[in-house]
Amino acid sequence: MQEGQFMPGHEHEHRSHTIILPAPTPWPMVLALGLSLSIAGMVTHWIISVLGVILVLRSMFGWFFDIFPHELHIAVPVQTGVMEISSTRTTREQLPIGADHRQMLPVETFSVTSGIKGGIVGGIAMIVPAAIFGLLKYHSIWYAVNLLAAGGFISWASESTAFLCQFHLEGLLAATGIHAFTSILIGLLYGAMLPMFPRKPILTAGFVAPLLWTGLLYSALGIISPVLNARINWLWFVVSQVAFGLVCGFIVNLQVKVRTPQFRSLPFAVRAGIHSDLPLTKDEEL
Amino acid sequence: MTTTPVLEAIDETLETQGQPPVNVIYEWLTTVDHKKIGLMYIVYALLFLVVGGFEAILMRIQLAIPNNHFVSPQVFNQLFTMHGTTMVFFMGMPILFGMGNYLVPLMIGARDMAFPRLNAFSFWISAFAGILLYYSYIGGSGLYAAGSAPDVGWFAYAPLTSKVFSPGHSTDYWTLAVLLSGVGSIGTALNIVTTILCMRCKGMKMSRMPLLPWLYLVMSGLVFVAVSPLTAAQVMLTLDRYLGSHFFDTQAGGSAILWMHFFWIFGHPEVYVLVLPAFAFANEIIPVFSRKAMFGYPAMVAASVSIGFISLSVWAHHMFTAGLGPAGNTFFVFATMVISVPTGIKIFNWLATIWGGKIIFAPPMMFMVAFLFQFLIAGLTGIMLSAAPFNWQLSASYFVVAHFHYVLVGAIVFSLFGAFYYWYPKVTGKMMDETLAKWHFWLFLIGFHLTFDFMHVPGILGMPRRIYTYEAGRGWDTLNFIVGIGAIFQAVGTLILVYNMIHSYYKGKEAGHDPWDAWTLEWSVPSPPPSYNFAIEPTVNSRRPLWDLKHPEDPDSDYE
Numbered sequence: 076m077q078e079g080q081f082m083p084g085h086e087h088e089h090r091s092h093t094i095i096l097p098a099p100t101p102w103p104m105v106l107a108l109g110l111s112l113s114i115a116g117m118v119t120h121w122i123i124s125v126l127g128v129i130l131v132l133r134s135m136f137g138w139f140f141d142i143f144p145h146e147l148h149i150a151v152p153v154q155t156g157v158m159e160i161s162s163t164r165t166t167r168e169q170l171p172i173g174a175d176h177r178q179m180l181p182v183e184t185f186s187v188t189s190g191i192k193g194g195i196v197g198g199i200a201m202i203v204p205a206a207i208f209g210l211l212k213y214h215s216i217w218y219a220v221n222l223l224a225a226g227g228f229i230s231w232a233s234e235s236t237a238f239l240c241q242f243h244l245e246g247l248l249a250a251t252g253i254h255a256f257t258s259i260l261i262g263l264l265y266g267a268m269l270p271m272f273p274r275k276p277i278l279t280a281g282f283v284a285p286l287l288w289t290g291l292l293y294s295a296l297g298i299i300s301p302v303l304n305a306r307i308n309w310l311w312f313v314v315s316q317v318a319f320g321l322v323c324g325f326i327v328n329l330q331v332k333v334r335t336p337q338f339r340s341l342p343f344a345v346r347a348g349i350h351s352d353l354p355l356t357k358d359e360e361l
Numbered sequence: 362m363t364t365t366p367v368l369e370a371i372d373e374t375l376e377t378q379g380q381p382p383v384n385v386i387y388e389w390l391t392t393v394d395h396k397k398i399g400l401m402y403i404v405y406a407l408l409f410l411v412v413g414g415f416e417a418i419l420m421r422i423q424l425a426i427p428n429n430h431f432v433s434p435q436v437f438n439q440l441f442t443m444h445g446t447t448m449v450f451f452m453g454m455p456i457l458f459g460m461g462n463y464l465v466p467l468m469i470g471a472r473d474m475a476f477p478r479l480n481a482f483s484f485w486i487s488a489f490a491g492i493l494l495y496y497s498y499i500g501g502s503g504l505y506a507a508g509s510a511p512d513v514g515w516f517a518y519a520p521l522t523s524k525v526f527s528p529g530h531s532t533d534y535w536t537l538a539v540l541l542s543g544v545g546s547i548g549t550a551l552n553i554v555t556t557i558l559c560m561r562c563k564g565m566k567m568s569r570m571p572l573l574p575w576l577y578l579v580m581s582g583l584v585f586v587a588v589s590p591l592t593a594a595q596v597m598l599t600l601d602r603y604l605g606s607h608f609f610d611t612q613a614g615g616s617a618i619l620w621m622h623f624f625w626i627f628g629h630p631e632v633y634v635l636v637l638p639a640f641a642f643a644n645e646i647i648p649v650f651s652r653k654a655m656f657g658y659p660a661m662v663a664a665s666v667s668i669g670f671i672s673l674s675v676w677a678h679h680m681f682t683a684g685l686g687p688a689g690n691t692f693f694v695f696a697t698m699v700i701s702v703p704t705g706i707k708i709f710n711w712l713a714t715i716w717g718g719k720i721i722f723a724p725p726m727m728f729m730v731a732f733l734f735q736f737l738i739a740g741l742t743g744i745m746l747s748a749a750p751f752n753w754q755l756s757a758s759y760f761v762v763a764h765f766h767y768v769l770v771g772a773i774v775f776s777l778f779g780a781f782y783y784w785y786p787k788v789t790g791k792m793m794d795e796t797l798a799k800w801h802f803w804l805f806l807i808g809f810h811l812t813f814d815f816m817h818v819p820g821i822l823g824m825p826r827r828i829y830t831y832e833a834g835r836g837w838d839t840l841n842f843i844v845g846i847g848a849i850f851q852a853v854g855t856l857i858l859v860y861n862m863i864h865s866y867y868k869g870k871e872a873g874h875d876p877w878d879a880w881t882l883e884w885s886v887p888s889p890p891p892s893y894n895f896a897i898e899p900t901v902n903s904r905r906p907l908w909d910l911k912h913p914e915d916p917d918s919d920y921e
Binding site: 096100106107141155167301 | 388533875878
């Protein structure tokens with residue numbers, strides 16, 4: 076706020092040393108009482124309701140004439156004086172910012188949408204190892220599909236392996252929905268993480284994130300979906316996650332980077348591409 | 362070096378002192394001033410806090426030892442019904458609406474609420490609703506014709522509320538009182554939203570608005586969406602009970618589950634209606650007592666709005682044991698877990714605000730530190746309960762009671778107490794006694810943890826909620842006794858607060874207009890503020906207008 080910022084928004088009021096405010100009125104309270112009594116009559120006596128209705132009508136009448144034809148106001152007298160707005164603290168500190176403080180932040184990174192694209196393609200790629208697992212282990216590509224769908228069909232918990240190896244349209248639809256939703260969500264999360272880890276997307280997406288995600292699921296799946304937890308093969312799960320991550324990271328790596336707000340703080344010569352001798356990131360400086 | 366710029370004008374209301382009591386009473390009955398209405402909301406809510414707290418103490422005495430018959434089963438049913446209803450509808454919401462009424466116009470540089478008369482009406486109808494509820498002790502006959510107050514629980518599940526199971530008028534009192542209070546809540550929410558959207562002072566863009574009005578904006582939006590279904594459900598229940606309709610009559614094709622949906626589509630957002638103002642107080646107090654600007658203002662706003670939206674999609678986690686089916690269970694498990702993300706953002710931002718600050722452990726900040734810790738624990742047990750299989754085991758147990766009291770007391774009441782100590786000097790012009798405040802803090806903190814930490818354990822051991830008494834030897838005896846002792850600590854702490862408020866009003870030190878060296882607009886006017894708030898409409902250039910005044914050489918507007 077600049078000095079003299081308290082501008083006289085109501086100059087006419089200030090000069091006359093009064094301020095116009097809505098006038099006090101009993102009618103809101105009477106209306107509330109009337110409504111309460113008219114309802115209370117239902118559980119007490121009809122006379123109470125009649126009294127309530129009378130109060131409601133009277134208060135509506137009174138309230139109406141509080142406002143029409145002109146709203147009732149009161150003029151409140153004002154005495155002006157001088158007030159000091161000051162701090163009792165005499166010292167003020169700012170975070171020490173070194174010359175290279177901001178250089179830790181990237182001036183370019185991948186956008187969130189690149190993470191979503193990676194999630195979608197990674198999700199498609201993940202189907203391959205899942206299908207191979209089903210074929211090798213149960214001679215059916217539908218096993219993994221139905222197992223995923225079982226998270227949404229609690230009645231499938233007691234079904235046999237043979238049942239899970241068969242094709243079920245509702246299972247395919249449910250699994251497709253769950254898989255698509257989860258893939259996009261993971262892609263979105265990954266996209267949101269990218270500005271923090273912008274340098275090696277394939278490593279991050281291909282190995283670090285899948286292992287973190289698997290660990291998280293390993294600890295929680297027993298609660299979220301006991302059916303899935305009882306039948307899941309964690310080795311193949313990790314393989315499919317890594318497949319997801321590698322493809323996701325590859326797709327992200329193909330995307331064009333976008334500039335972050337830190338780019339704006341660079342000198343004009345650098346932003347214009349005339350000079351490029353300033354380090355953009357700490358890594359590049361090193 | 363701090364400079365001392367001077368405002369061009371200060372306003373001092375020419376209050377007429379020594380009025381006859383009749384005039385004073387008439388002035389309060391007819392007032393449309395947002396500050397007076399706010400104070401009436403707060404006083405009325407504090408009275409109900411005492412009543413609801415007394416009911417809680419009676420319940421804890423009943424449960425302190427096994428095979429106890431301190432009260433009858435019928436009275437016990439009434440106690441937990443009235444305690445829950447009172448604390449949610451007639452203490453929690455009114456006190457938070459009162460704080461909002463008082464603070465929002467002052468913080469956005471307005472002279473009053475957008476609809477001052479509607480504001481008065483909203484307060485009075487809420488107040489009469491509370492009186493109507495407690496009139497049931499005189500006017501109604503309840504279950505078994507043995508009691509008179511409502512005894513169907515604060516959620517009033519169907520078909521227990523049908524005429525067959527609840528003859529007499531006790532349930533009607535509950536229905537009508539809640540319905541009336543809902544009208545008041547929607548009126549006040551409408552006022553808050555309109556005031557914030559239309560009456561901000563010059564320069565106060567939404568991106569410069571203090572976080573408290575932001576949170577009240579989200580909270581009021583939630584009230585619109587959440588209270589309306591409850592009001593509709595109350596009308597339907599009244600039709601069932603009076604005109605023979607069958608909305609919730611399971612014997613005639615109605616649905617008890619329908620009531621659960623109606624109730625909880627209100628009931629869970631209601632938790633956020635109550636907790637968002639608690640967040641709002643934390644947003645104002647923590648930066649001032651850490652002597653730092655709020656960390657991550659845009660993220661805090663985004664998180665608040667996100668909480669508002671997500672909270673509308675989690676209600677059925679209260680109904681996992683009703684048999685929602687796998688799709689419903691899965692959706693509500695994930696929706697409930699997702700809400701921990703924006704909530705987590707808030708906790709991290711509060712911690713980041715404290716981090717590296719010059720922390721002042723005055724009473725408001727002490728309560729905020731406890732709030733942070735306890736809200737985190739409440740959130741963690743909330744995530745546990747959001748997992749459907751876990752919930753199936755512990756639903757309707759004392760674990761759930763402990764969890765939601767951790768939210769309601771550990772987070773909301775602690776934050777509210779912090780807000781009392783923070784804004785009391787503004788409201789009265791007097792400082793509260795700090796020694797008494799610390800006694801209040803430590804007694805209440807110890808009492809809270811004795812009660813609600815230990816309450817989790819009997820829940821895990823299988824103690825159902827709403828149980829009247831229990832056999833000895835189940836492993837619940839000592840734990841329940843400790844829980845009861847904790848309740849007494851909390852009661853004593855609360856009485857100290859009440860004493861401190863009265864004592865300080867008469868004997869407290871003069872506060873001045875800005876005792877905490879704070880940064881928002883309410884601290885730029887005298888304490889207590891004049892009826893018109895600001896003689897000259899303020900203009901702001903940043904989120905901390907008083908910081909800019911105090912430090913014109915380094916204003917926030919240079920950074921925002």
